[in-house]
Amino acid sequence: MLAPEASTTLIARMGARARGAAGVLASAPDARRAEALRCAARALSKSSETILAANSIDVARGQDAGLSAAMLDRLRLDAARVKAIAAGVAAVADLVDPVGQVIDAATRPNGLELTRVRVPIGVIGIIYESRPNVTADAAALCVRAGNAVILRGGTEAIESNRAIHAALVDGLMQAGLPADAVQLVPTTDRAAVGAMLAADGLIDLIIPRGGKSLVARVQAEARVPVLAHLDGINHVFVHASADPEMARRIVLDAKMRRTGICGAMETLLIDRDFVDPAMLVEALQQAGCEVRGDPIEASIGEIVKPADPADWDTEYLDAICSVALVDGVDAALAHIARHGSGHTDAIVAADERVAEHFLARCDSAIVLWNASTQFADGAEFGLGAEIGIATGRLHARGPVALEGLTTYKWVGRGSGQVRG
Structure with missing residues (x-):
C-alpha cells in the first residue's frame, strides 16, 4: 500500500510528464495523431493473444473474488471483443478532427474580428472500473482530440489494462508521439485515486466511469472539474x-x-x-x-x-x-x-x-x-468510441466523444484598436 505522500508524488510526476506530452499533441498535425491511432489499432490486433492471456488472469481472479455476472461480463474479453477494441481505435482515427474548428465568428463595430476556436482541454484523468476496453477507447479519444490522458483502471482489470496500454504506447511511438501522452497509473492503491482528485493544476478534467460509489467519491473529493456519468436508470x-x-x-x-x-x-x-x-x-x-x-x-x-x-x-x-x-x-x-x-x-x-x-x-x-x-452509445451516434454518457447539464451531455473532450478559446484579430 502506498502512503498518501508517495501517491501524491507519483501522480505529480505523471502529471508533469502528461503536461509536456499534451503540448506536443496539441501542436501535432492532425495526420500524425490519426496515424498514431492506426498504428495503435494494428498493435492491439497483433497483441491479441497477449491481451487475452492477461484477461484470463483477471477473469479468474474476479471469479475467485465473487464478482457478479454483470461485472464479469464487463471484464471478460474474447478474440471478437479485442478485434472490436482495435477497430474502435482505428475508427476514431477516421473521425473529423475537432481541434482548430471555428465554432463561430463575428466582426465588432470597431473592426475587431473575433472567432471561437476548439482547442484541447489539456490533461484528462479517467478513473474507471471493470471494462478493459475503456483503456483503449479513452486513450484513442483523448489523443485524437489533442489531450494527454492519465488512466486509473480498477484492480479487477489490472493485467488486461497493462497489456492494452502497452500496445497503445507502441502505436504512439511508431508515429513519433510521446509515450507519456497515454499513461496508466501503475498501482491499484486507492490512495492514487485520491491523489488524482486533488491534482488541481496537473489534471484539467476528471472523468469517472463506474458504479455509484466511485462516482460519488469522485464528486465529493475532487478539486478538479468532473464530467460525471451517473446510473443508467x-x-x-x-x-x-x-x-x-x-x-x-x-x-x-x-x-x-x-x-x-x-x-x-x-x-x-x-x-x-x-x-x-x-x-x-x-x-x-x-x-x-x-x-x-x-x-x-x-x-x-x-x-x-x-x-x-x-x-x-x-x-x-x-x-x-x-x-x-x-x-x-x-x-x-x-x-x-x-x-x-x-x-x-x-x-x-x-x-x-x-x-x-x-x-x-x-x-x-x-x-x-x-x-x-x-x-445509447457513442458509436451508434456516429461519434466513434466514447468516454461515457454524461448525465449532467454542463460542458457535454450524452455520449462524450471528441467534441466533448475539447474546450474553446477566443481569438481576436485587430488593426490597431484600443479602448481609450
Whole structure:
C-alpha cells in the first residue's frame, strides 16, 4: 500500500510528464495523431493473444473474488471483443478532427474580428472500473482530440489494462508521439485515486466511469472539474397507440440484448390503455427476465415478485426489470422525473403528437422515439468510441466523444484598436 505522500508524488510526476506530452499533441498535425491511432489499432490486433492471456488472469481472479455476472461480463474479453477494441481505435482515427474548428465568428463595430476556436482541454484523468476496453477507447479519444490522458483502471482489470496500454504506447511511438501522452497509473492503491482528485493544476478534467460509489467519491473529493456519468436508470414507456409487435421487439432489446450495460432498460412503463400489457411482461419472462411489479395489476400478467419502493430507483444491470402501469404520457413523464437518472429514456408510440410531447418534456441526456435504449452509445451516434454518457447539464451531455473532450478559446484579430 502506498502512503498518501508517495501517491501524491507519483501522480505529480505523471502529471508533469502528461503536461509536456499534451503540448506536443496539441501542436501535432492532425495526420500524425490519426496515424498514431492506426498504428495503435494494428498493435492491439497483433497483441491479441497477449491481451487475452492477461484477461484470463483477471477473469479468474474476479471469479475467485465473487464478482457478479454483470461485472464479469464487463471484464471478460474474447478474440471478437479485442478485434472490436482495435477497430474502435482505428475508427476514431477516421473521425473529423475537432481541434482548430471555428465554432463561430463575428466582426465588432470597431473592426475587431473575433472567432471561437476548439482547442484541447489539456490533461484528462479517467478513473474507471471493470471494462478493459475503456483503456483503449479513452486513450484513442483523448489523443485524437489533442489531450494527454492519465488512466486509473480498477484492480479487477489490472493485467488486461497493462497489456492494452502497452500496445497503445507502441502505436504512439511508431508515429513519433510521446509515450507519456497515454499513461496508466501503475498501482491499484486507492490512495492514487485520491491523489488524482486533488491534482488541481496537473489534471484539467476528471472523468469517472463506474458504479455509484466511485462516482460519488469522485464528486465529493475532487478539486478538479468532473464530467460525471451517473446510473443508467432507463425507462421505456409504451403508449396506448404503440404497435404491439414493435413494442415487444423494442422492450426485449432494451432489457435483454446486454443487461449489464448502462443503456439497458431498468423500468418498463405501460400505458393503462395499451392493448396487451401482459404480452410485454410475458415476453420478458420468457426471455429469462425477472419482472417486478404490482401483483394487484392483473392486466400485466403474473408477477412473481412484488416491486418494493427501492426497485424504481435501482440500476439492476441484470436480467431484472420493474414494470408499472401508468395513466398516459404525463404520468409516465412524472414517474421518470421522480425515479430516472437523466441517462436514456424512450417512448414507443404511433401517435406523433404524443411522441413529440414526450421528447420535449423528458429531461434526460438521451430521449428516443420508437427505438431501444441500447442505442445509447457513442458509436451508434456516429461519434466513434466514447468516454461515457454524461448525465449532467454542463460542458457535454450524452455520449462524450471528441467534441466533448475539447474546450474553446477566443481569438481576436485587430488593426490597431484600443479602448481609450
